[in-house]
Amino acid sequence: MANLKLTNVEKTYAGAVNVLNNINLDIEKGELIVFVGPSGCGKSTLLRMIAGLEKITGGTLEIDGQVVNDMPPAMRGIAMVFQSYALYPHMTVRENMSFALKIAKKPQSEIDAAVERAAKMLQLDPYLDRLPKALSGGQRQRVAIGRSIVRDPKVYLFDEPLSNLDAALRVATRIEIAQLKEQMPESTMIYVTHDQVEAMTLASRIVVLANKGIAQVGAPLELYERPNSEFVAQFIGSPSMNLLPGEIVGTGQQTTVKMDGGGVAVSDYPTTDADMGLKVNVGVRPEDFVGTSGDHIFEGRVEITEALGEVTLLYFEKQGDGHAVIGKLPGIHAELRGKTVKLGASPDKVHIFHNGTSLLYR
Numbered sequence: 001m002a003n004l005k006l007t008n009v010e011k012t013y014a015g016a017v018n019v020l021n022n023i024n025l026d027i028e029k030g031e032l033i034v035f036v037g038p039s040g041c042g043k044s045t046l047l048r049m050i051a052g053l054e055k056i057t058g059g060t061l062e063i064d065g066q067v068v069n070d071m072p073p074a075m076r077g078i079a080m081v082f083q084s085y086a087l088y089p090h091m092t093v094r095e096n097m098s099f100a101l102k103i104a105k106k107p108q109s110e111i112d113a114a115v116e117r118a119a120k121m122l123q124l125d126p127y128l129d130r131l132p133k134a135l136s137g138g139q140r141q142r143v144a145i146g147r148s149i150v151r152d153p154k155v156y157l158f159d160e161p162l163s164n165l166d167a168a169l170r171v172a173t174r175i176e177i178a179q180l181k182e183q184m185p186e187s188t189m190i191y192v193t194h195d196q197v198e199a200m201t202l203a204s205r206i207v208v209l210a211n212k213g214i215a216q217v218g219a220p221l222e223l224y225e226r227p228n229s230e231f232v233a234q235f236i237g238s239p240s241m242n243l244l245p246g247e248i249v250g251t252g253q254q255t256t257v258k259m260d261g262g263g264v265a266v267s268d269y270p271t272t273d274a275d276m277g278l279k280v281n282v283g284v285r286p287e288d289f290v291g292t293s294g295d296h297i298f299e300g301r302v303e304i305t306e307a308l309g310e311v312t313l314l315y316f317e318k319q320g321d322g323h324a325v326i327g328k329l330p331g332i333h334a335e336l337r338g339k340t341v342k343l344g345a346s347p348d349k350v351h352i353f354h355n356g357t358s359l360l361y362r
């Protein structure tokens with residue numbers, strides 16, 4: 001049985017501002033689900049509806065088989081961790097972590113055991129008697145997580161918990177969250193982030209939200225390797241997948257596309273005779289281009305190179321139609337600037353879209 005089940009969930013804010021429709025999603029016990037999507041697509045709204053902080057205006061939300069639409073937040077067995085830690089400044093770490101259990105009038109021995117256990121998991125034991133002001137940002141965020149762990153919730157909700165941390169601390173805390181999840185295999189977590197790496201590394205499944213609904217749900221590599229639309233293809237992965245126009249000239253188990261402005265692309269996406277002549281967009285990720293002296297998807301001049309250290313980004317102007325294309329090569333390649341090169345890609349890395357939809361998902 002799904003731990004969390006959303007059926008046709010909808011949100012219309014006061015004033016008839018409709019932001020989410022037809023949200024259907026089953027979340028199994030123990031999953032770590034990540035919501036991603038462009039700014040304003042409704043990620044926080046969806047999380048807040050699950051928490052009970054925002055009214056669900058249509059459809060149903062079930063937790064462990066029970067409809068909870070009208071259940072108050074405190075009764076839902078859900079804990080939410082926000083980007084601002086909201087710790088009580090005058091209370092020690094131990095008092096902050098104990099607070100909810102004290103309010104719930106749990107026996108002191110039970111509170112102590114829960115706090116010790118959470119502190120150990122989060123490596124907070126040395127700091128239990130400190131005040132929040134004597135902790136780093138990452139440690140404070142761990143206390144905020146600790147406060148939810150002691151309550152032993154059915155579901156953890158994280159709303160961009162790392163966005164206030166600097167880059168190095170983000171990485172360290174992300175790894176801690178991954179380790180924490182491993183220690184709590186039964187706990188269900190839902191996590192909202194803008195950060196691609198967090199989504200790719202933490203998620204058991206990613207939910208991509210766009211246009212008031214779910215664009216695609218899948219394991220991180222599934223979305224990366226088999227995006228169902230141009231939108232998801234360009235949203236997952238950085239820099240975005242290149243989309244180049246062409247026309248199908250060969251069908252079958254493999255598909256051949258004659259590229260506008262010259263060149264040819266061969267894809268493992270299967271097509272039928274009916275697809276001959278179809279105008280399509282060929283999608284290739286920057287990291288999937290390879291130099292070639294034979295058949296090539298395009299020929300272009302390297303206008304700019306950007307050395308990022310471990311990789312170099314190459315900005316091409318494509319011959320024939322002047323289309324901008326981005327490539328990504330391991331290592332440092334300033335010498336390629338101004339050169340004209342031919343690039344191809346292995347057929348399993350060549351995606352094909354028609355009217356915005358992947359040919360694999362029509």
Ligand SMILES: Nc1ncnc2c1ncn2[C@@H]1O[C@H](COP(=O)(O)OP(=O)(O)OP(=O)(O)O)[C@@H](O)[C@H]1O
Binds near residue numbers: 044046
């Ligand atoms: N109380 C409200 N009343 C009316 N509209 C609202 C309210 N809260 C949010 N919205 C609107 O709902 C939409 C979704 O907002 P939400 O904060 O859920 O998006 P988000 O995906 O979390 O955005 P971001 O990535 O920028 O944090 C936005 O267009 C926002 O303006």
